[in-house]
Amino acid sequence: MSSVKIECVLPENCRCGESPVWEEASNSLLFVDIPAKKVCRWDSLSKGVQQVTVAVSSVALRQSGGYVATIGTKFCALNWEDQSVAVLATVDKDKKNNRFNDGKVDPAGRYFAGTMAEETAPAVLERHQGSLYSLFPDHHVEKYFDQVDISNGLDWSLDHKIFYYIDSLSYSVDAFDYDLQTGKISNRRSVYKLEKEEQIPDGMCIDAEGKLWVACYNGGRVIRLDPETGKRLQTVKLPVDKTTSCCFGGKDYSEMYVTCARDGMDVEKLLQQPQAGGIFKITGLGVKGIPPYPYAG
Numbered sequence: 001m002s003s004v005k006i007e008c009v010l011p012e013n014c015r016c017g018e019s020p021v022w023e024e025a026s027n028s029l030l031f032v033d034i035p036a037k038k039v040c041r042w043d044s045l046s047k048g049v050q051q052v053t054v055a056v057s058s059v060a061l062r063q064s065g066g067y068v069a070t071i072g073t074k075f076c077a078l079n080w081e082d083q084s085v086a087v088l089a090t091v092d093k094d095k096k097n098n099r100f101n102d103g104k105v106d107p108a109g110r111y112f113a114g115t116m117a118e119e120t121a122p123a124v125l126e127r128h129q130g131s132l133y134s135l136f137p138d139h140h141v142e143k144y145f146d147q148v149d150i151s152n153g154l155d156w157s158l159d160h161k162i163f164y165y166i167d168s169l170s171y172s173v174d175a176f177d178y179d180l181q182t183g184k185i186s187n188r189r190s191v192y193k194l195e196k197e198e199q200i201p202d203g204m205c206i207d208a209e210g211k212l213w214v215a216c217y218n219g220g221r222v223i224r225l226d227p228e229t230g231k232r233l234q235t236v237k238l239p240v241d242k243t244t245s246c247c248f249g250g251k252d253y254s255e256m257y258v259t260c261a262r263d264g265m266d267v268e269k270l271l272q273q274p275q276a277g278g279i280f281k282i283t284g285l286g287v288k289g290i291p292p293y294p295y296a297g
């Protein structure tokens, strides 16, 4: 194993950083801060941050330019230049206390995202209120299942035949068979159950070897899993407890970026972990990621 280096590249003080995504064209990391209601774009060359204020939970690239984002219970297009938002579709119309949470685009350009009840405190919420959806390139929405607690990490296997998914309060990383042609999922099973000290599974991404990286909320780490054997291959601890999500980026996708949260920490913990809410860069992992897929609509 090569020598792993962890660096806080942006002391952004996110209340709850989430949805990191690398934009190669601008050498930037996009991410959101859910309670602070903003989408941020950090330029890795100039180190500058731009932001748009909107009640967002996830953001993704869009093939035709700009971005897509989940805002409240709406799938939206986000124009970065004039900061305008256009609603593409709305879900959970009968659930006034719901909002979208994590989302990611599949290899065919569909935007997958799930919902959850609004939290009263981190991980405290009315159970089973969420559902998983995807926004197709023609802007129609398909619903996959309901009864979700906290819809979180998602990604697809390198051959596009498996969809990986995390409902945080199940403490499990699940897999489904995936039909890329139709966007249909089937045959749900668990590929990894978190150990107690790993705490709550949150955001996730796949690497170029087909292994999964899961950010562990309250666990202060990202873990690398082999979804075929169900074994944990590696643990990388960070100097903050509330690690929320991860993605690969940088040159050739050889760096990993990790988001985390400050909300839910008491004064003493914040003094111990002054970098809570920052953006972390991990190098020396010895494995690369793959580029994010852009929404095709």
Ligand SMILES: O=C(O)[C@H](O)[C@@H](O)[C@H](O)[C@H](O)CO
Residues within 6 Å of the ligand: 016, 018, 034, 101, 102, 119, 121, 122, 123, 124, 150, 151, 152, 168, 200, 201, 202, 217, 244
């Ligand atoms: O970031 C998310 O996915 C949720 O929006 C957050 O509220 C926390 O991560 C959650 O409380 C822990 O599971």
Ligand SMILES: [Zn+2]
Residues within 6 Å of the ligand: 018, 101, 102, 152, 153, 202, 203, 244, 245
């Ligand atoms: Zn999350």
